Amino acid sequence: MRIGIVGAGSMARAHAPGWIAAGAELVGIVAKHRSSAAVLAEQFGTRVFDSYKDLLTAVDVIDLCVPTDLHKTMTMQAAAARKHVICEKPLALTIKDGQAMIDACKEAGVRLFIAMVLRFFPQYQAAQKAVVAGQIGDLGVLRLKRVSYQPSGDDAWFANEARSGGLLLDLMVHDFDYASWLAGKVERVFAKSVRSKKPNAQGDYALVTLRFKNGCMALIEGGWAYPLGVFRTAFDIAGRKGLIEWNSDSTETIHPFLESTSPEVARVGLPLTVLSEDPYTSEIKHAFDAIKNNKPFAVTPQDALEAVRIALAARDSLKTGKPVYVEGGD
Amino acid sequence: MRIGIMSFAHLHAEAYIANIRKLSDIELIGFSDTDQERGEHFSEVFKTKCFQSHEGLLDAKPDAVIICSENANHREHVVMAAREGVHVLCEKPIAVSLEDAKIMRDACQKAGVNFMTAFPMRFDPSIIVVKEMLEQGKLGKLYAVNGINHSELPKKHRLWFTQKALAGGGAVMDHTVHLVDLLRWYTGHEITEVYAEISNVLYPGEVDVETVGLVTVTFENGVFASIDCSWSRPNNYPRWGHLQMELIGEKGAVSVDAFAQYLTVYSELAPRDPSWSAWGADPNQTMIEEFIASIKEKREPRVSWSDGFAALKVALACYESAQRKEPIRLKDFK
Numbered sequence: 001m002r003i004g005i006v007g008a009g010s011m012a013r014a015h016a017p018g019w020i021a022a023g024a025e026l027v028g029i030v031a032k033h034r035s036s037a038a039v040l041a042e043q044f045g046t047r048v049f050d051s052y053k054d055l056l057t058a059v060d061v062i063d064l065c066v067p068t069d070l071h072k073t074m075t076m077q078a079a080a081a082r083k084h085v086i087c088e089k090p091l092a093l094t095i096k097d098g099q100a101m102i103d104a105c106k107e108a109g110v111r112l113f114i115a116m117v118l119r120f121f122p123q124y125q126a127a128q129k130a131v132v133a134g135q136i137g138d139l140g141v142l143r144l145k146r147v148s149y150q151p152s153g154d155d156a157w158f159a160n161e162a163r164s165g166g167l168l169l170d171l172m173v174h175d176f177d178y179a180s181w182l183a184g185k186v187e188r189v190f191a192k193s194v195r196s197k198k199p200n201a202q203g204d205y206a207l208v209t210l211r212f213k214n215g216c217m218a219l220i221e222g223g224w225a226y227p228l229g230v231f232r233t234a235f236d237i238a239g240r241k242g243l244i245e246w247n248s249d250s251t252e253t254i255h256p257f258l259e260s261t262s263p264e265v266a267r268v269g270l271p272l273t274v275l276s277e278d279p280y281t282s283e284i285k286h287a288f289d290a291i292k293n294n295k296p297f298a299v300t301p302q303d304a305l306e307a308v309r310i311a312l313a314a315r316d317s318l319k320t321g322k323p324v325y326v327e328g329g330d
Numbered sequence: 331m332r333i334g335i336m337s338f339a340h341l342h343a344e345a346y347i348a349n350i351r352k353l354s355d356i357e358l359i360g361f362s363d364t365d366q367e368r369g370e371h372f373s374e375v376f377k378t379k380c381f382q383s384h385e386g387l388l389d390a391k392p393d394a395v396i397i398c399s400e401n402a403n404h405r406e407h408v409v410m411a412a413r414e415g416v417h418v419l420c421e422k423p424i425a426v427s428l429e430d431a432k433i434m435r436d437a438c439q440k441a442g443v444n445f446m447t448a449f450p451m452r453f454d455p456s457i458i459v460v461k462e463m464l465e466q467g468k469l470g471k472l473y474a475v476n477g478i479n480h481s482e483l484p485k486k487h488r489l490w491f492t493q494k495a496l497a498g499g500g501a502v503m504d505h506t507v508h509l510v511d512l513l514r515w516y517t518g519h520e521i522t523e524v525y526a527e528i529s530n531v532l533y534p535g536e537v538d539v540e541t542v543g544l545v546t547v548t549f550e551n552g553v554f555a556s557i558d559c560s561w562s563r564p565n566n567y568p569r570w571g572h573l574q575m576e577l578i579g580e581k582g583a584v585s586v587d588a589f590a591q592y593l594t595v596y597s598e599l600a601p602r603d604p605s606w607s608a609w610g611a612d613p614n615q616t617m618i619e620e621f622i623a624s625i626k627e628k629r630e631p632r633v634s635w636s637d638g639f640a641a642l643k644v645a646l647a648c649y650e651s652a653q654r655k656e657p658i659r660l661k662d663f664k
Contacts, residue, residue: 140532141542141560143478147576147583188655190525192546192554194473196580205474205578207556209544215531219544219556221476227582238480238562240532322656323525 001292002027004055006074007065008036009153010268011088015063015115016044018284030055032154056081061291063284064088067153068170069163072097079108084291086113086284090173091304093165095312098305105301113287113297114304118174119181120283122275123251127237127244131182137241139183139216144175145234145247147223150197150204151268158268161202167193168206168311172222176210176314177299177307179220182237185213190323191314196225208314211323231269331622334392335361336384336407337399338372340421341487342448342614346396347376349618356622361398362387388414394625396448396618397421400496401503405430408445412437417444419621423507423645424638426498428664431642435635446621446631447638449511451573451588453616457512460577460586464516469579472517475555476578477509481571482563483533483541492537500539502528502648505559507641508573510547511633513555514640516577521640523548525657526648532562545648546657568594569606 003024005012008031019026030049031037037048049055052074056062062078063086064071071092078085085105091114092098105112118124130136148171150159157163164170168191180186188211193203204224211217226232234247248271290297313324333350335343338361350358360379363369373380381387384407387395394417397407404425411418418438424447425431438445451457464472484491484504491497491504514520525546532541545557563571569592576585591610597603617633624631643660651658 138531140529141480141544141558141562143558145476190527190546190657192474192548192556194552194554194578196473196578198580207474207476207546207554209525209527209546209556211527215529217527217529217531217542217544219476219558221556221576223578223583225473225578225583236562238532238560238564240534241564243562243564243567 001025001061001288002059003061003063004049004059005029005063005065006052006055007031008033008040009065010266010270011065012040014270014280015065015284016040017278018281019063019288020044021281022285022288024288027058028055052077056083059083061086067157067163068093068165072101075101075112076104079104079110082108082110084111086115086287088115089117089304090165090169090308090311091301092308093169095305095309098308102301102305111291112301113290114299114301115283115287116174116177116299116304116307117279117283118178119299120279120286122279123246124178124235127235127246128182130244131237131239135242136237136239136244138239140238140240141216142179142183142218142238143234143236144179144218145221145232146171146175146271147221147226148231148269149226149228150224153268159202165311166202167204167222167224168208168314169308171224172206172208172220172314173307173311175220175222176310177303179210179218180303180306180310183212183214183216183218186210186310186326187213188323188325189310189313189317191317193318203318206314210310228265229269231271233271331355331393331625332357332359332391334359334387334390334395336387336395336397336411337361337403338363338365338368339400339403339488339490340398342421343396343398344372344376345614346398346618347378349612349615352615353619353622359390359392360387384410388416392416394419394621400490401498402426402496405434408434409437412441412443415441415443417625419446419448419618420638421448422638423498423503423642424635425642426503428639428643428646431635431639435639438635444621444624444631445635446624447633447635448617449508449633449637450613450617451508451512452515452633453620454588454613455611456586456588460575460584461516463584468581469577469584470581472553472577472579474553474578475513476576477513477555477557478572478574479505479509480558480560480562481505482565482567483537483561485537486565492539494539497539499645499649500530500537501541501559501561502526502543502545503645504561506543506545506557506645506648509555509557509575510641510644511637512575513547513549514637517549517551517553519549519551519553520660521547521644522550522660523657524644524647524651524660526651528648528652532560543648547644566602568602568604
C-alpha cells in the first residue's frame with residue numbers, strides 16, 4: 001500500500017518511522033513549508049509533492065498530520081478521492097465536522113482512523129486490560145494527569161483555540177477518551193481552567209470532573225502551564241477490588257545527570273520514555289494492518305467523536321460555570 | 331500542665347498519647363472512654379488511666395483536653411470541658427452541623443478557654459515550605475491546585491467513620507477539611523463556590539455513606555482547586571493513603587507529597603505487607619506544642635475555631651451541591 005503524509009511537524013515526524021516499520025511504501029510528503037517537507041523526505045527516503053491534490057492521486061492511504069482546523073476539509077477531499085484516511089487527533093473541532101468526516105468516509109467506502117495514540121501506550125493498555133479482566137473490580141474513581149509546556153507549532157496554531165481547540169481538545173482529549181474506554185458513557189462534566197502564561201489567549205491548565213452513567217467518576221488534569229521540557233503523565237484507577245497506580249515521574253528507566261548548559265527542548269512535548277516500541281509506531285502499524293487486511297480498528301472514529309463531545313461539554317461548563325450533560329453519542 | 335484525652339473513639343488518640351509523653355513539663359492524666367472494653371484495652375496498651383466517664387476525667391482537673399470522640403459527639407464533649415474551664419484541642423471535622431459548631435464556640439468564649447482545631451498538616455514542614463515559596467513569590471500568582479487526600483476505607487480502624495449518625499457523612503466529612511484548611515491558609519482567601527460529585531460506588535451496601543468524592547472549590551480571588559477525598563485506596567495498600575498537592579502558578583508549578591518520607595518494609599510481621607513506614611516529620615507533635623504554647627501565652631492558637639468552622643462549612647456544602655447537582659455559592663449556604 002502506498003502512503004502519503006500531509007504535514008511536516010512533530011506528528012509527521014512521529015508517524016513516518018511507523019510507516020517504514022510497517023513495511024508501507026511511503027511515496028511522498030506534502031507540507032505548507034516545502035523546506036520542512038524536504039528535510040523529512042530526505043530523512044525517510046521519500047519525496048516532496050507539490051500539492052495535496054497531487055499526493056492524493058499517488059497514494060492508497062493519506063496520513064493527515066495537520067492542524068486540527070484542516071482535518072475536515074482534507075478528510076472530505078481524501079474521501080472524495082476514495083483514499084483511506086489516517087487523521088491526527090482530535091477528530092475535529094465540532095461534533096458536526098466530526099460526524100461529516102465519518103459519514104463522508106463511510107459513503108466513499110474508505111476507512112477512517114483517528115490517531116488516538118494514548119490507546120497504544122503500553123502502560124495505558126496494560127491498565128485497561130487489568131480493568132477489563134476484573135482485577136480491580138467495578139471502577140470507583142479515576143485520576144488522570146497530563147501536564148506539559150505550551151507546544152509551539154507552525155504559526156503558533158496550538159495557541160490559537162480556533163485552530164487547535166485549545167487544551168481541552170488538543171491535549172486532554174487523550175484522557176477523556178481513555179476514561180471513556182475504561183468507564184463507559186459520561187453523564188456530566190464540570191470544568192475549571194485558567195490562563196497562567198500570558199499573553200497566550202487560552203486556558204493552559206484545567207481540572208475537569210467527569211461523572212459516568214455507571215456512577216463512577218474521574219478527575220482529569222491537563223496543563224500547558226509547565227516550564228519548557230516538562231512532560232508528566234499519571235493515572236490512578238481505583239475499583240471495588242483494587243487499585244492501579246502509575247506515574248511517569250517514577251518509571252523513567254534512565255536518569256541522565258549531565259553537565260549541560262542548555263538542554264534541547266522539542267517544539268511539542270511528547271510523553272515518550274524508553275520502550276520496546278514507540279507507541280506512535282505501534283499505532284501506525286495497527287492502522288496499516290487493519291486497513292490492509294480489512295480488520296477493525298482498536299479505536300473507532302465514534303470513540304474519537306465521543307472524546308470530542310466530552311471536551312466540548314467541558315468547554316461549555318467553563319462558559320456556564322455549571323455541570324454540563326453530555327448529549328447523544330451512541 | 332495537665333492534659334487528658336476525651337474519648338478514644340478517634341484513632342489519632344493513640345498518636346497523641348505518644349506526643350504528649352514527649353513533652354517534659356506536661357502530665358498526661360489519662361483518657362476517658364465510655365466504651366469499657368476499648369478503654370481497658372488502650373489503658374493496658376498505653377499504661378495510662380482510663381476514666382470510665384468524661385465527668386470523671388474532668389473531675390481530675392485537667393488544664394486542657396484533646397477531644398477524640400466521634401464527630402457527632404464533639405459538641406457535647408467540648409461544652410462539658412469548657413464549662414469546667416478546660417482548654418480544648420478538637421479533632422476534625424469540628425462538628426457535624428454549623429449549629430453545633432457555633433454552640434461549641436459560644437461555650438469556649440463564655441468560659442474564656444482556648445479552642446484549637448486539630449489540623450496537623452498546618453505544622454508539616456513540607457507544607458510549610460510550600461507556604462513560604464508562595465509568600466516569597468516563587469510561583470508568582472497562584473492559579474490552581476490539584477489536591478489529593480484519599481485513603482483506605484477507615485472502617486477497619488473504627489466503624490463509626492462510616493456511620494452517618496456518628497461521623498456526619500463519609501469520605502467528604504473525613505478528608506475534605508484538611509485540604510480546604512491548607513488552601514485557605516495558602517491563598518489567604520475564603521472559598522466562594524463549591525461543586526462536589528459524591529458517590530458510594532466503592533463499597534456499595536457495605537457502608538451507608540459516600541465513599542468517593544471529587545470536590546471543586548473556587549476562592550474569592552479566582553483560584554480553583556480540586557480535592558479528591560475518596561476512600562479509594564484498597565485495604566491492602568501499604569499505608570492509609572496520601573496528602574498531595576500540585577500548585578500551578580504564573581511561574582510554573584510545584585508538587586508536594588507530605589508523606590513521601592517512608593521506608594518500604596516487606597515483612598509478614600509489619601502492619602501491612604509491604605508497609606510504608608514513616609521516617610519524616612511528625613506534625614502532630616508540633617500541633618500539640620502550639621496548643622500548649624497558646625494556653626501558656628494566653629493567646630489564640632494558630633489554628634482557630636474559625637478555621638475549623640470554615641472547613642466544616644465547605645464539607646457540608648459538598649452534600650448540598652451533590653444533591654442539587656450544581657455549584658453552591660457558599661455565602662448562600664446556611
